[in-house]
Amino acid sequence: MTQTPHKHTRTSVMPWNNPTVRAVTFQVLLVLGVLGCLYIAGSNLIQNLQSQKITTGFGFLESKAGFGITQSLITYNEDSTYARAAFVGLLNTCLVGGVGVVLATIIGFIIGIARLSKNLLLATLSSGYVELIRNTPLLLQLIFWYMAVLQPLPGPRQSLDLGAGVLLNNRGLFMPRPEFLAGSQWIGIALGLTIFASIILAQWARARELKTGQSFPVWRISFTLMCGLLMLAYFATSMPIVFETPKLQGFNIRGGVTIIPEFVALVLGLVLYTAAFIAEVVRSGIVSVSKGQTEAAAALGLQRGQILRYVVVPQAMRVIIPPLTNQYLNLIKNSTLAVAIGYPDFFQVFTGTVLNQTGQALEIVAVTMVVYLLVSLGTSSLMNWYNARIALVER
Amino acid sequence: MAIAYVNTQLLPQQPPPRAAFGMVAWIRSTFFSSIANALLTLVCVWVLYRVIPPMVQFFITDAAWYGTTREDCIAAPHGACYPYLKARFWQFVYGFYPETERWRVNVTFFVAVALLAGLLIPKVPHKQWNALAFFIGLPLMGYILLSGWELIGLPIVGTHQWGGVLVTLVVASVGIVVSLPLGVVLALGRQSHMPIVRAFSIIFIEFWRGVPLITVLFMAKTMIPLFLPDALSPDQLLRAMVGVAFFTAAYLAEVVRGGLQAMPKGQFEGAKALGLNYPQMMGSVILPQALKTVIPGIVNSFIALFKDTSLLLIIGVFDFLLQVSVSLRDPNWASPTTMYTGFSFAALFYFLCCYGMSRYSKYMEYRLGAGQNR
Numbered sequence: 001m002t003q004t005p006h007k008h009t010r011t012s013v014m015p016w017n018n019p020t021v022r023a024v025t026f027q028v029l030l031v032l033g034v035l036g037c038l039y040i041a042g043s044n045l046i047q048n049l050q051s052q053k054i055t056t057g058f059g060f061l062e063s064k065a066g067f068g069i070t071q072s073l074i075t076y077n078e079d080s081t082y083a084r085a086a087f088v089g090l091l092n093t094c095l096v097g098g099v100g101v102v103l104a105t106i107i108g109f110i111i112g113i114a115r116l117s118k119n120l121l122l123a124t125l126s127s128g129y130v131e132l133i134r135n136t137p138l139l140l141q142l143i144f145w146y147m148a149v150l151q152p153l154p155g156p157r158q159s160l161d162l163g164a165g166v167l168l169n170n171r172g173l174f175m176p177r178p179e180f181l182a183g184s185q186w187i188g189i190a191l192g193l194t195i196f197a198s199i200i201l202a203q204w205a206r207a208r209e210l211k212t213g214q215s216f217p218v219w220r221i222s223f224t225l226m227c228g229l230l231m232l233a234y235f236a237t238s239m240p241i242v243f244e245t246p247k248l249q250g251f252n253i254r255g256g257v258t259i260i261p262e263f264v265a266l267v268l269g270l271v272l273y274t275a276a277f278i279a280e281v282v283r284s285g286i287v288s289v290s291k292g293q294t295e296a297a298a299a300l301g302l303q304r305g306q307i308l309r310y311v312v313v314p315q316a317m318r319v320i321i322p323p324l325t326n327q328y329l330n331l332i333k334n335s336t337l338a339v340a341i342g343y344p345d346f347f348q349v350f351t352g353t354v355l356n357q358t359g360q361a362l363e364i365v366a367v368t369m370v371v372y373l374l375v376s377l378g379t380s381s382l383m384n385w386y387n388a389r390i391a392l393v394e395r
Numbered sequence: 396m397a398i399a400y401v402n403t404q405l406l407p408q409q410p411p412p413r414a415a416f417g418m419v420a421w422i423r424s425t426f427f428s429s430i431a432n433a434l435l436t437l438v439c440v441w442v443l444y445r446v447i448p449p450m451v452q453f454f455i456t457d458a459a460w461y462g463t464t465r466e467d468c469i470a471a472p473h474g475a476c477y478p479y480l481k482a483r484f485w486q487f488v489y490g491f492y493p494e495t496e497r498w499r500v501n502v503t504f505f506v507a508v509a510l511l512a513g514l515l516i517p518k519v520p521h522k523q524w525n526a527l528a529f530f531i532g533l534p535l536m537g538y539i540l541l542s543g544w545e546l547i548g549l550p551i552v553g554t555h556q557w558g559g560v561l562v563t564l565v566v567a568s569v570g571i572v573v574s575l576p577l578g579v580v581l582a583l584g585r586q587s588h589m590p591i592v593r594a595f596s597i598i599f600i601e602f603w604r605g606v607p608l609i610t611v612l613f614m615a616k617t618m619i620p621l622f623l624p625d626a627l628s629p630d631q632l633l634r635a636m637v638g639v640a641f642f643t644a645a646y647l648a649e650v651v652r653g654g655l656q657a658m659p660k661g662q663f664e665g666a667k668a669l670g671l672n673y674p675q676m677m678g679s680v681i682l683p684q685a686l687k688t689v690i691p692g693i694v695n696s697f698i699a700l701f702k703d704t705s706l707l708l709i710i711g712v713f714d715f716l717l718q719v720s721v722s723l724r725d726p727n728w729a730s731p732t733t734m735y736t737g738f739s740f741a742a743l744f745y746f747l748c749c750y751g752m753s754r755y756s757k758y759m760e761y762r763l764g765a766g767q768n769r
Contacts, residue, residue, distance in 0.1 A: 044621070122436070125442065144738050366618075368606075368613075369610050372607055
């Protein structure tokens with residue numbers, strides 16, 4: 001008996017019951033709808049631009065800015081172009097982001113670990129901090145630090161002396177500036193040499209540990225080596241680094257490095273705020289390592305420090321890194337709140353002042369969004385690379 | 396004669412050594428188990444000593460409790476200035492909403508609270524009708540009541556007269572009501588098999604997640620009017636609300652996606668095997684389970700949204716925070732502590748709202764996890 005090949009029969013399916021037809025129709029309609037919206041928006045835009053006599057284009061970037069910026073890392077004056085002003089702002093944003101990320105990570109890790117402390121007082125205190133900070137808006141905190149803490153500080157004549165030549169008053173934070181005299185290059189060379197030696201030492205120690213199982217105190221030895229060699233170079237070249245301390249002269253402080261109060265308020269607010277979130281991330285990461293891991297490590301005879309370093313932290317880091325990345329991105333995005341207290345970051349300079357002066361809303365808001373998108377993408381790809389490096393390698 | 400050296404009677408039980416049990420031992424093991432721990436305890440006590448007594452002095456013992464003018468506050472230079480709060484309280488709540496029309500705000504508020512309580516308390520029945528009223532009825536009623544409708548005798552109150560807690564709550568609740576459905580749709584779109592739908596969803600989500608909210612608000616303020624015809628120019632509050640809602644929707648979409656991805660494949664296959672189509676499968680099988688597992692994440696997004704409403708002050712919308720900070724510049728209330736009082740009050744308001752939400756999310760987490768926790 002031969003079986004005729006089953007003919008590909010098509011029972012009468014209505015087109016709206018055919019999933020492929022439905023999907024294609026739906027997507028075509030979606031594309032048409034989006035294109036239609038874009039067309040309407042575009043024609044409105046052209047009409048509005050014509051009626052309001054706005055000329056579009058990026059030509060304005062080359063014109064003279066004509067306003068001053070209170071903090072700039074590169075040379076800038078009122079004759080510089082708008083493009084340069086924007087670049088100054090971008091560098092300021094990067095400065096706040098970099099300083100903020102480092103400090104927030106340190107404080108966040110400390111508080112996150114403190115929340116898990118067996119010391120009830122310490123744990124309660126840190127969780128109180130986390131709850132208080134996390135449940136109030138960052139903007140309120142920033143305005144509070146700026147208006148209620150930094151501005152009412154005494155003037156330069158009654159500056160608060162924070163020790164080590166650091167002065168704080170309502171004009172900002174004044175710190176000693178190191179001056180490198182002749183001979184200080186030897187200290188730099190010594191620093192380079194010790195770093196190089198430490199890397200070699202670390203590689204050798206790792207190879208030896210893999211081969212023989214014996215560990216080697218790399219950190220302690222490198223640290224001692226570095227301190228010793230730097231001291232030696234410092235004294236052998238008759239102390240070429242001197243610190244110029246800020247001093248009161250007349251009505252203001254002269255000398256040293258000046259950090260404007262807006263920067264202090266912004267970094268303080270951002271760091272304390274983000275640290276509370278990082279503390280939660282760290283706490284949940286450590287809690288996620290099961291107790292059996294700690295007990296097994298203890299049963300193997302590892303000491304408390306070793307358990308933390310070799311067993312708990314590496315596993316906790318895998319849980320911590322992705323949300324930590326989000327917190328870094330949040331910090332960078334939140335740094336735009338600088339506009340509320342007048343710190344000249346990219347947003348305040350470009351989207352605030354330049355937009356007010358030129359009225360080129362379209363270009364400026366678009367460029368701002370692109371810049372923050374790029375910064376966000378850059379940070380997240382850096383963290384993804386790090387995450388991929390430490391992620392669990394499964395077979 | 397044998398000497399009986401075996402005790403035939405049971406000795407009375409001795410109390411445990413004092414060093415191992417009881418209050419003293421607990422204090423010792425918790426606070427002074429080692430030198431480092433003892434030092435930490437001392438540091439904590441020092442911090443508490445530096446924080447608590449000054450706060451008590453500022454807010455209670457040294458505060459100006461009674462009075463009606465700034466002189467009463469200047470008389471108490473080291474304490475909170477409560478007369479200022481008393482004088483400004485209703486402005487903080489309603490902004491510049493006309494006094495005779497404030498009942499409209501109150502009615503809207505109480506209806507919203509009643510509906511929300513019905514939604515949030517698990518024991519209250521008729522959740523579906525309740526949700527329908529909350530997500531569709533309430534916005535309609537709120538719109539008519541708050542901005543007015545001449546036809547039924549309610550005078551128009553323009554949004555420039557709104558302010559304070561009213562604006563904060565309106566923006567936050569419109570944000571929640573709009574962003575939740577939009578976020579769910581975006582999450583479904585991102586999981587969809589249709590390539591164009593997926594691409595659009597991904598672009599939308601990543602765009603809003605990549606830019607700071609403040610640029611979104613600036614876009615709403617300066618760019619959106621250029622894209623709309625002159626005849627159709629929505630007022631600033633509405634534009635800001637749309638921006639906030641889109642922004643939150645993108646974050647919610649990622650939260651919901653987490654819940655969708657956590658669904659076991661069998662749920663999808665089971666629903667399909669029963670012959671359910673896509674809307675039925677998602678609506679009655681997948682989403683109820685997926686949304687349930689991500690309630691804490693959704694609430695966290697709402698907390699963030701609530702805090703972010705304070706950013707409206709940067710584009711000049713009179714939200715609660717702007718209302719407070721503007722009142723601080725009033726020379727009629729200039730006193731050494733007005734600013735600290737105002738900021739503390741603002742912080743307390745935000746803290747109570749956000750902490751309440753986070754407690755609720757903890758409670759739901761506990762309730763939903765009850766089946767899993769043995």
